[in-house]
Amino acid sequence: MLIGETLRVAFSSIRANKLRSFLTTLGIIIGIGAVITMVALGEGAQQSIESQIESLGSNVLTVRPGQQFFGGLDRGATRLSTDDAYALIGSSPLIENVSAEMSRRQQVEVGASNANVEIVGVMPDYFEIQTLDLNMGRLFTEGEDQGKRLVAVVGAGVGEMLNLAMTELLIGQSIRVRGVRFEVIGTLKAKGEQGYGNPDEKIYVPLTTAQYRVIGQERVNSILVQTVSPEAMDPAIADIDRVLRRAHRIRPGDASDFNVRNQTSLLSAMGETTRTFTLLLAGIAFISLVVGGIGIMNIMLVSVTERTREIGIRKALGAKRRDILLQFLIEALVLCAAGGLLGVGVGAAGAAVITRTAGFSAAIAPGAVAVAIGFSAAVGLFFGIWPARRAARLDPITALRYE
Numbered sequence: 001m002l003i004g005e006t007l008r009v010a011f012s013s014i015r016a017n018k019l020r021s022f023l024t025t026l027g028i029i030i031g032i033g034a035v036i037t038m039v040a041l042g043e044g045a046q047q048s049i050e051s052q053i054e055s056l057g058s059n060v061l062t063v064r065p066g067q068q069f070f071g072g073l074d075r076g077a078t079r080l081s082t083d084d085a086y087a088l089i090g091s092s093p094l095i096e097n098v099s100a101e102m103s104r105r106q107q108v109e110v111g112a113s114n115a116n117v118e119i120v121g122v123m124p125d126y127f128e129i130q131t132l133d134l135n136m137g138r139l140f141t142e143g144e145d146q147g148k149r150l151v152a153v154v155g156a157g158v159g160e161m162l163n164l165a166m167t168e169l170l171i172g173q174s175i176r177v178r179g180v181r182f183e184v185i186g187t188l189k190a191k192g193e194q195g196y197g198n199p200d201e202k203i204y205v206p207l208t209t210a211q212y213r214v215i216g217q218e219r220v221n222s223i224l225v226q227t228v229s230p231e232a233m234d235p236a237i238a239d240i241d242r243v244l245r246r247a248h249r250i251r252p253g254d255a256s257d258f259n260v261r262n263q264t265s266l267l268s269a270m271g272e273t274t275r276t277f278t279l280l281l282a283g284i285a286f287i288s289l290v291v292g293g294i295g296i297m298n299i300m301l302v303s304v305t306e307r308t309r310e311i312g313i314r315k316a317l318g319a320k321r322r323d324i325l326l327q328f329l330i331e332a333l334v335l336c337a338a339g340g341l342l343g344v345g346v347g348a349a350g351a352a353v354i355t356r357t358a359g360f361s362a363a364i365a366p367g368a369v370a371v372a373i374g375f376s377a378a379v380g381l382f383f384g385i386w387p388a389r390r391a392a393r394l395d396p397i398t399a400l401r402y403e
Contacts, residue, residue: 024299027292028339032372036347044362059230062261063223079219087247092239094232099126100220102210109176115161118202121210129226132199137171137186145206152182156190157200180213293379300332300387325392332384340376344369
């Protein structure tokens with residue numbers, strides 16, 4: 001029997017039983033759809049993490065207070081101060097920029113509008129460290145920080161929070177924070193959600209101003225240190241440790257009362273966790289593919305039994321074993337491949353729905369689509385061999401006598 005004739009017979013058999021063919025492929029459709037959805041969500045999460053790493057800067061270290069122990073007892077968190085930040089400035093050729101930061105949410109008023117906004121006290125180098133670009137106006141200077149000037153730079157979303165048509169309308173205006181008037185001197189470009197929050201919804205003021213006029217304490221939450229290159233981060237950590245241990249008068253052998261963290265390593269760890277869960281969920285989804293393959297094998301066995309007489313007639317007319325084998329294999333492959341294509345569509349639609357309703361980011365990976373379709377075809381081939389061999393090995397005389 002010619003290949004073209006074999007294909008025609010296989011497709012005609014599938015068309016003759018449309019509903020059964022669809023129900024047969026349903027397990028494959030669900031399995032592939034689940035795999036595509038899970039992988040798309042995982043890929044979207046991974047891209048989001050990579051974007052956060054890029055926006056945070058690949059050469060930024062964060063110094064945070066540690067725990068203080070005395071006589072084996074936990075005395076609570078230690079303190080970092082602006083003196084620690086100034087001690088790090090110029091202490092090593094590997095350190096390029098330094099900024100201490102502190103923050104607290106406060107009620108902000110502009111005219112008749114008010115909103116609860118996070119006020120962040122920072123040093124001027126903070127904007128370069130966090131790659132926050134100026135949109136309009138200007139940033140505050142070192143002199144304004146030292147002089148405790150009442151100036152502020154606002155994120156791109158603050159205007160909307162205060163019911164203004166444009167954030168730029170705040171430039172030159174006065175805003176009240178705890179009754180203290182600040183002059184808005186600049187606005188930042190929109191950046192969106194980052195690993196450390198959303199900078200668009202924050203107001204930045206000089207660090208000393210925040211300490212004495214807004215928050216009312218001298219200790220800072222953290223110190224950001226930007227190194228000259230990503231490769232300099234590890235040796236820079238050693239320099240930071242040396243400088244701060246000396247500033248805190250920590251004796252050799254005693255534990256440090258601060259932590260130095262690499263932001264990119266934390267996000268990379270998050271990425272590894274995301275990939276692990278994606279593979280786990282995809283593996284669970286692949287189980288449904290196997291179940292779907294078993295269903296296809298079951299239906300193909302039933303089909304062989306139903307078409308025993310037809311097989312006998314074809315063999316009597318000259319069809320060889322390989323022709324019968326090829327026909328049933330083609331049917332199984334077509335069912336699985338069709339299920340795989342439909343599953344890709346279902347998975348893409350599922351990822352889009354989850355993205356819109358739950359706010360997760362999703363990205364369809366072409367590699368995942370190719371692997372899913374290839375795997376579904378492999379399932380059809382694997383589970384279709386036994387029914388096809390059974391059909392091919394039927395004795396034509398016995399098959400013709402079958403009722």
